[in-house]
Amino acid sequence: MPISLENVGITVRDIEAAVAFFTDLGLTVVGRDTVSGEWTETAVGLDGNHATIAMLQTPDGNGRLELVEYIHPEAIETEPTRPNEIGTHRVAFAVDDIDEALEIASRHGCRPLRGVATYQDLYKLTYVRGPSGIIVMLAEELQRD
Numbered sequence: 118m119p120i121s122l123e124n125v126g127i128t129v130r131d132i133e134a135a136v137a138f139f140t141d142l143g144l145t146v147v148g149r150d151t152v153s154g155e156w157t158e159t160a161v162g163l164d165g166n167h168a169t170i171a172m173l174q175t176p177d178g179n180g181r182l183e184l185v186e187y188i189h190p191e192a193i194e195t196e197p198t199r200p201n202e203i204g205t206h207r208v209a210f211a212v213d214d215i216d217e218a219l220e221i222a223s224r225h226g227c228r229p230l231r232g233v234a235t236y237q238d239l240y241k242l243t244y245v246r247g248p249s250g251i252i253v254m255l256a257e258e259l260q261r262d
Contacts, residue, residue, distance in 0.1 A: 124181035125208055129249040132186035136171050138225045138248045139182060142218060144173040165189055197250035207244065209254035215241045218255045
C-alpha cells in the first residue's frame with residue numbers, strides 16, 4: 118500500500134499569530150475554514166468540537182502544516198514541551214539563510230532555546246520556541262551542490 122505524509126497538525130492558542138509566524142518564514146496559506154459537526158466529532162474523536170483551521174504549504178509544495186485553534190472545547194494549556202518529551206517533538210524546516218529566519222522569528226518574539234549549532238560542517242541548526250510553545254527546528258545546509 119503506498120503511503121505519503123499529508124500534513125502535520127498543531128493545535129495553537131492564537132491561529133492568527135501562528136499563521137503570521139509561519140507565513141513570514143515562507144509558508145503559504147492554501148486554505149482556511151471553521152469546522153464543526155458530526156463528521157469532525159467522528160474524525161477527531163472529540164464530542165462537540167468546533168475549530169478554526171488553516172492549512173499552510175511550503176514553497177516546494179511538498180510539506181503541509183495544519184494549524185488548529187479550538188473554539189470548543191477550549192484548548193488545554195500545558196507546560197511547553199521539551200525536546201526530550203515523548204509525543205509530538207517538533208516541526209523542522211530547511212531554510213536558505215538561518216540568520217534571516219532567526220530575524221523573522223525574533224519579530225514574533227520567538228528565540229532559540231539555546232543557540233545556533235553546526236553539525237559536522239553540513240548544517241547550521243537551532244530549535245526555536247515558536248507561537249503557542251511549538252518547537253520549530255530551522256536548518257541551513259552549508260554545503261549545497
